[in-house]
Amino acid sequence: MGNDTKLARAAVDAALAAGASYADARVNRLLREELGLRNGKLETARSPEDEGLGVRVLVDGCWGFAALPELSESTAKAAARRAVRAGQELGGARTSAVRLSAENGHVGEYTSPVEIDPFSIALTDKLDLMRRADESMQGAAETVVREVTLSLRREEQVQVSSEGAEIHQVLVRSGAGISTTAAAHGAVERRSWPASFGGNYRSAGWEFVLAQELPEHGARMRDESVALCSADLCPAGERDLILMGNQLMLQIHESVGHPNELDRVHGHEVDLAGGSFATPEKLGNYRYGSEIVQLVADSTVAGGLDTRGFDDDGVASKRWHVVEDGIFQGYHTNREWAGETSTECTATNRAEGWFHPPIIRITNLSLLPGTWTLPDLVADTEDGVLCDTVKMWSIDQMRVNFQFTTELGWEIKNGERTRLLRRPTYQGRTRDFWGSCDAICDENHWQLWGVTNCGKGNPMQVAEMSHGAAPARFRKVTFVG
Amino acid sequence: MSASSDGPLLELARRIVAASPAEETEVIIERERDAFARFAETGPTQSADRERYRISVRVRTRAGAGYREARAMTGSTDPTRWRAALERALLLARSSPVDEEAFALGGAIDVRPSTASAATLSHSFASKAAWIRTAVARCAERGLRPAGLTRTTGLERAIANSAGRAVQGELSRASFDLTVTGTDGSGRADATSFDVTRVDAEAVVERAVDKAVRAQNPVELAAGEYAVVLEPAAVSSILLFASYHGFGAREVDEQSSFLCGRIGERLFPEAITIVDDVAEPLLPGIPFDGEGNPKAAVTLVERGTLRGPVTDRHYARKLGLPCTGHAREQPNADGPAAENLRVQVGRTSRRDLIAGLDRGLLVTQFHYTNMIEPRDLTLTGMTRNGTFWVEGGEVKHAVRNLRFTESLTNALRNVRAVGDVAHVAGALFDGAVVTPPLLIDGYRFTSTTDF
Structure with missing residues (x-):
């Protein structure tokens, strides 16, 4: 038994001795490396590490949780006693007991498959790649900001429960991106590669950073950001919309992922994040999208940011349909909500490190590929806009009315790209939108896109997950001028 | 300590x-x-x-x-x-x-x-x-x-x-x-x-319950421009975008702030004064920045005229401005930020703000506000947790939620009256401001929803 396992076991034992009926403990060690060039200067050069222990208990049917740094046996026991005390003091205000779904206490290991350990790469090699990416964006007087981002993360977690779980997981993820902003003609426009907000991320090693080919795309990003400053604003009106994968992934996240979290559906996230229109009576009969829409949640898919062996309830990872042939078929759940609703637990209970109690989070959720090629899709579109790369998003608290803006739009007339459009902003309602999906590109266009900034909970905690998508077309979508 | x-x-x-x-x-x-x-x-x-x-x-x-x-x-x-x-x-x-x-x-x-x-x-x-x-x-x-x-x-x-x-x-x-x-x-x-x-x-319980009771049976309202009374939580969720992006020296230097070329210009009504003040009595903060420099109180909008921005040592030197002590931890890709915003109170009670609405909306809160355009802070978001139709100065009934698409600068330009009591208010994303409610004319709502 490793030392972290001993500490977690000590916390669980102390919690049971203090009166808990259930206890689990997670020892979490996090190491990151974050580098950022801004206009050629190394403005982010950080190497954060963090470690601590979180203990979760059920006392008289009420949750208690405590988290402390400074890993030691005395800290582990102190955290357990504090968690039990919180549960005891709050328990009197609970009107019904928490019921967990029955699960086996798994004993297991999981390690992210990585070709090249990103932490083994010399810093000079990382900075050399970033410098070349920065240089590729230089050369335009209108450019006011050039950014190159590199972020690596290794998270090691040991978890132990009073039901026999003993799990060790090592999760590694890597990612990088470039972004350039131009200011001209009173406009400020940004272009990013391969995605905005720091690029793309995957459960992978240095090989994934190299595969982004950042220096090969800088000049195009620079030229497009400059061109956007003098491009026409995307006109208002109803048109067909082709979404590239790096925008469609956010559409999946916001309008399918979040409304699918079962705690949210039952009103327990209403205090901040909101509720959901996807209520339980709709399960199995509600038309969420057109017949070609297949949305699959999968915490086993290769490369996903939430690909792991087990969730923080200690339940083994799963794959299931959220939407099948356009019909709403499944929720993201944890043991608490599976127990409450007598449904299957989908193993999506996760915390942001040791400091937070776990809550239901979206796992890797993907739109399965279709049969089209992108050239054929463009050629088949008479009057549309092709939208590329997330710029801005907003969606209501029930996940119905959304409005998204992308970095760039291409007007499509009679099957051809005709002109660049600035600030394309489209809005709609979730069911109408997914119902209008009539074409999805094939597996050659499909890839996973990483989300590293998903906020939920109150106080808010951040989780990471991936969404697979290929470009897809949506008919008669409303563009806002 | x-x-x-x-x-x-x-x-x-x-x-x-x-x-x-x-x-x-x-x-x-x-x-x-x-x-x-x-x-x-x-x-x-x-x-x-x-x-x-x-x-x-x-x-x-x-x-x-x-x-x-x-x-x-x-x-x-x-x-x-x-x-x-x-x-x-x-x-x-x-x-x-x-x-x-x-x-x-x-x-x-x-x-x-x-x-x-x-x-x-x-x-x-x-x-x-x-x-x-x-x-x-x-x-x-x-x-x-x-x-x-x-x-x-x-x-x-x-x-x-x-x-x-x-x-x-x-x-x-x-x-x-x-x-x-x-x-x-x-x-x-x-x-x-x-x-x-x-x-x-x-x-808090009484206010929330009262508001929820009044919020039942909402009536659909067409999108369009309406005069609004924004409660502090609604003001906060739009004003914080000037904190995230606008009032900082980096955005001015990089030409993406609404302050660019306008400092000294009277852009808003005289009733609007906005200060960044870490010593604000309702919500005092830690009085130094990410490099340990004392945080000064900075008037960002003075009786409608744009002032500012907030600076750190780097941007103060670069732009020839005084250092106001608003650095983040250095080095940092993000520039100085005004994180302790206060809107100065006016002279109008909340009741009189509502009485000033001939036909308009009382908005409790905005949800998931986000920025479309930095130069004028064009924002979009949804109303939430109580949106009410006001006619003849009286609250008549709840309405279904609406999406707004409006620039912050335009909204502040159209402020008709400022409330006389300030509250601490946060938003979905990070931060809080101290602000009274505002009466704003011509606020643009661009779409509706089912609830």
Whole structure:
């Protein structure tokens, strides 16, 4: 038994001795490396590490949780006693007991498959790649900001429960991106590669950073950001919309992922994040999208940011349909909500490190590929806009009315790209939108896109997950001028 | 913690600085103590009693006219961990490119003392349970469903550097927020203070329940331009975007701020004055920035005229402006930020603001506001938790939620009246402002929804 396992076991034992009926403990060690060039200067050069222990208990049917740094046996026991005390003091205000779904206490290991350990790469090699990416964006007087981002993360977690779980997981993820902003003609426009907000991320090693080919795309990003400053604003009106994968992934996240979290559906996230229109009576009969829409949640898919062996309830990872042939078929759940609703637990209970109690989070959720090629899709579109790369998003608290803006739009007339459009902003309602999906590109266009900034909970905690998508077309979508 | 005697965090920061072989070293240490309980109709649903440290070590080596520098962090006060962080920072700094614009760390400086509320730091889970019972029982009486958060937090921060700077400060926060949901509408109220004894939980429950009751049976309203009274939570969720992007010197330097080319221009009505003030009595913060410089109170909008921006040492030198002490932890890709915004109160009571609406909307809160265009802060978001039709100065009925697409500068330009009482208000994303409600003409709503 490793030392972290001993500490977690000590916390669980102390919690049971203090009166808990259930206890689990997670020892979490996090190491990151974050580098950022801004206009050629190394403005982010950080190497954060963090470690601590979180203990979760059920006392008289009420949750208690405590988290402390400074890993030691005395800290582990102190955290357990504090968690039990919180549960005891709050328990009197609970009107019904928490019921967990029955699960086996798994004993297991999981390690992210990585070709090249990103932490083994010399810093000079990382900075050399970033410098070349920065240089590729230089050369335009209108450019006011050039950014190159590199972020690596290794998270090691040991978890132990009073039901026999003993799990060790090592999760590694890597990612990088470039972004350039131009200011001209009173406009400020940004272009990013391969995605905005720091690029793309995957459960992978240095090989994934190299595969982004950042220096090969800088000049195009620079030229497009400059061109956007003098491009026409995307006109208002109803048109067909082709979404590239790096925008469609956010559409999946916001309008399918979040409304699918079962705690949210039952009103327990209403205090901040909101509720959901996807209520339980709709399960199995509600038309969420057109017949070609297949949305699959999968915490086993290769490369996903939430690909792991087990969730923080200690339940083994799963794959299931959220939407099948356009019909709403499944929720993201944890043991608490599976127990409450007598449904299957989908193993999506996760915390942001040791400091937070776990809550239901979206796992890797993907739109399965279709049969089209992108050239054929463009050629088949008479009057549309092709939208590329997330710029801005907003969606209501029930996940119905959304409005998204992308970095760039291409007007499509009679099957051809005709002109660049600035600030394309489209809005709609979730069911109408997914119902209008009539074409999805094939597996050659499909890839996973990483989300590293998903906020939920109150106080808010951040989780990471991936969404697979290929470009897809949506008919008669409303563009806002 | 007083400013005159070293607390344990400052002592440790000095120790790490002394142990560093770098030419220049800066150490920031924070300790957070946080206790919260979330709740719903079944009572408490989640809780946490937690503590953490953040030790951040910045090392710098002279290179020509500039510096090589880097930062590493650890969450442990154990000497083996902070020594490892120091080593990682040194390793990173050795390979870093030279920053020719960097200059020496600031030396010894005085900052005013700050304190945390002892009552807030010792607020128990039993006390939180009492608030929760009140909310759950009151909602049950009315056939409504509660969801909310009770939270008390303390934060201590110390900064020491090799140039002789040594500052320390602390803050506390207590909050109780409650969202109440009925069959087809919801209401919300909250209270936030540095002192838990100033949080009136029963008043929060009554306000939220009252608003939820009134929010039932909403009527559909067509999108369009309406005069609005924005309650503080609605003002906060749009004004915070000027904090995220606009009032900082970096955005001015990079030509993406609404201040660009307009500083000194009278853009808004005379009733609008906005100040960044870390000493704001309703929500006092830690009085120094990410490099330990004293945070000055900065008037950003003075009787309608644009002033500002807030600066740090780097941007003050670059733009020839005074340093206002608004640095983030350095080096940083993000520039200085105005994080303690206060809208000066006016002379109009909330009741009279509503009475001033011939035909318009009373908006409780906006949800998921986000920025479309930085230069005029064009924003979009949804109304939430109580949106009401007002006619002839009287609240008539609830309306279904609406999406707005409107620029902040345009909204502030159209302010007709400012409320006479300010409240602390947060938003979905980070931050809080102290603001009264505002009466604004011609606010643009662009689409509707089903609820």
